[in-house]
Amino acid sequence: MADLLVTGTDTGVGKTVIAAALIFNARQQGASAVGFKPAETGLSDAGVADSDILAQASGIETPLARPLLRLAEALAPAVAAERAGCSLDPGDIGRRIRGLRAGGRRVIVEGAGGLLVPLSWGCTALDVARENGLQVVIVARAGLGTLNHVALTHEALVARDIPVRGIVLNMRDATPDLAERTNPATLARMIPGVPILVNPRHDGDVLDQARASVSFIAGIA
Ligand SMILES: Nc1ncnc2c1ncn2[C@@H]1O[C@H](COP(=O)(O)OP(=O)(O)OP(=O)(O)O)[C@@H](O)[C@H]1O
Numbered sequence: 001m002a003d004l005l006v007t008g009t010d011t012g013v014g015k016t017v018i019a020a021a022l023i024f025n026a027r028q029q030g031a032s033a034v035g036f037k038p039a040e041t042g043l044s045d046a047g048v049a050d051s052d053i054l055a056q057a058s059g060i061e062t063p064l065a066r067p068l069l070r071l072a073e074a075l076a077p078a079v080a081a082e083r084a085g086c087s088l089d090p091g092d093i094g095r096r097i098r099g100l101r102a103g104g105r106r107v108i109v110e111g112a113g114g115l116l117v118p119l120s121w122g123c124t125a126l127d128v129a130r131e132n133g134l135q136v137v138i139v140a141r142a143g144l145g146t147l148n149h150v151a152l153t154h155e156a157l158v159a160r161d162i163p164v165r166g167i168v169l170n171m172r173d174a175t176p177d178l179a180e181r182t183n184p185a186t187l188a189r190m191i192p193g194v195p196i197l198v199n200p201r202h203d204g205d206v207l208d209q210a211r212a213s214v215s216f217i218a219g220i221a
Pocket residue numbers: 008010011012013014015016017018050112113170171172199200201202203205206209
């Protein structure tokens with residue numbers, strides 16, 4: 001089964017929840033999977049880091065899966081790194097992915113923000129997918145405004161021949177509004193042939209939400 005990049009149409013759309021759900025799903029099927037977030041910004045003492053959530057979902061702690069960049073400022077990784085006087089070597093991302101693969105695990109990579117956010121100057125999540133043979137899961141808001149964001153993200157991937165495994169519309173409200181109700185069928189018409197999955201709102205913390213999401217994302221696993 002292909003390794004995956006979980007990207008989003010924006011920051012805060014549910015990438016970590018869905019990446020962790022994909023890991024749980026693989027593990028439930030008897031495969032071993034490991035999450036890897038190469039660059040993590042906006043870290044605070046209060047919040048739980050995405051990389052820690054992915055490690056908990058993976059059930060393993062390995063230095064290979066730790067982020068290459070961890071910074072406090074909530075900025076695109078390339079910008080935060082420049083301000084901190086450091087940088088991320090894109091070649092290291094590939095080396096980590098190959099190392100994790102060599103351990104026999106399926107690798108689930110989480111991007112930072114959306115697809116074209118610079119991880120380092122000249123390297124985006126799209127480049128990481130292309131250079132490492134990753135298939136892509138697009139996570140998006142479910143409501144008004146998402147059609148354009150999803151279509152643009154999908155088009156950028158198709159233009160570079162990167163396979164899109166599925167699109168997850170992630171609900172944040174308990175009761176869907178009109179746009180949330182009509183968007184799945186609309187996207188299916190706009191982007192035929194790609195599974196469009198709706199993940200409802202779940203209670204609990206991010207890991208609880210990820211476990212509860214497993215049955216809703218099984219179609220792209
Ligand atoms: N299906 C859901 N039900 C309820 N809450 C959700 C759901 N999906 C995501 N959330 C909440 O939305 C917030 C953002 O989710 P998440 O951290 O997965 O987004 P992200 O795209 O990974 O963000 P970032 O760009 O910071 O990495 C979190 O507080 C999470 O608990």
